Amino acid sequence: MSGRPGCPGVALAVMATLMAAVIGLQAVHERGGGPPASDAPEFLYVRSPEAMRRLALSYQSLVADLYWIRAVQHYGGTRLSANPDKRYELLYPLLDLTTTLEPRFNVAYLFGSLFLAESPPGGPGRPDLAIALLDRGLRAQPSKWEFAQAIGFVHYWWRHDYEQAAEWFTRAAKFPNAPFWLTTLAATTLAEGGSRGSSRILWEQFARSAETEALRNEAVRRLQQLDAMDQMDRLRQMVDAYRQRGGALPSGWIDLVRAGYLRALPADPAGTPYVLQDGAVMLGRGSRLFPLPIEPQRLVH
């Protein structure tokens, strides 16, 4: 064996060839569709927040960040998956781990509660867990009026329990530094809970007090959903008017355009065209506003 160094040019050429081979094989691997599909569910190795808190040593905040990223990915991935049986089984455990590791992770409480409360298929439909999460946040930071407001919000929007919602808004209004509009919101909720107008006020206030751009965007999306509901009501009226005038249902939007009811094909506030099928007006499934929330019913006293 000689200790004499070889020509560096040859070594570089060999390395370049080998790297090209690696890239080529990776491309073959990609074309083959990657590893065989596995139906193994996502797994959470450590479920105990207390155990993880100890294991994280002085990296609790960083580990909390990783669990938060995982929660966001789990929620988004499941929501966008083609699987009709969408389960969000790891969502609460991940949020639980995040907030135990960093009890002041405000966005994890606020955004996490929105994720948890969202009705299937857009979410697990667990407003009870959303409230439990926010309640823990309130225990960790008893002066945070936003959590009390968010609990009222879950009662309002997903549980349609306007009395509880109004009670929580009233409670939130009594916190130090709480904005004045919470008192008005509580009164409006009791008087008009369930109406689209009061829902709009609720989301507008939510957008105004949102702690992050992402929460604000979510509120804007909700407001757009309410706008879409209004637009769809108007479109339904046009379809009815067309049917009464001509005796038949329109076969598509083009019939309404030709009849002068519409100037162009109608699209929702996110830009996706509405669907007209057998006289029924629907939101396009590809729209980022899909699915629309179940509209709260007006509180009847």
Place this chain on the structure above:
Amino acid sequence: MRVIGHVAVNVFKESVRDKVLYSLVAFAALLIGVAYLIGQLTAGQDVKIIKDLGLAAIATFGLLIAVFIGIGLVWKEVDRRSIYSLLSKPIRRHEFILGKYAGLSLTLIVNVAIMTLAFYAVLAYMNTQFSEASRSVWPAPATDPGMLRAIGLIVVELLLVTAIALFFSTFSSPLLSAGLTFGLWVIGHFNADLRNFEAVVESKTAAYLARGLYYVLPNFAAFDIKTQVVNALPVAPSYLAATTAYGLVYISFLLVGAVVIFSRRDFK
């Protein structure tokens, strides 16, 4: 004192020759890479996560340097037999130990200082990527100088880890020294559990033993205020002063121990 300075400068130069400062490139690449990639993953928590990651990376890079260089400080001289020529010069043994410690401390401080600059530079860039409305709801500005309090305590923690590694390196092999140093660092994060041990065991002896260990073992958890500074929570100056004093006294204790052990070692 001059001799200590000479030894310290040599340790610093040696660490530069050993390419320890390459860790800075890794640190900068990590932060810049994550800052670039993270936007879509965190639902608006980019700046918080960069702060958490930056502080954790400063602590981790420093810890690795402190342990892996600290354990070799004395051992390398013995292994290379350069200790004989060193000790035949007008260098007293305590000067040798203190010089070695000062040199590695200097390396660490320079490292942390440069990492801190890179950290603030990345945060300053990220600050420009958000609207005024987004910035207004952050608990603290992106380049909050309050984070320097956490970095200050990280430095004290690293100096303590260095003292532990040096202490062990005066009488044991590098592998054992690394194990013992890491072991103490891990146990030092469970200090609160040792204090409350009596709540989980019935044996009074075990409880007293745990309480004794609580006072004797280094309390590394005390140096960790990263979460507090990122969330802009108040950290009393008295806490910073008391924790720094605790660290410095512990370091002094370990250095005295290292000097005593090294002075009694027979290199014949």
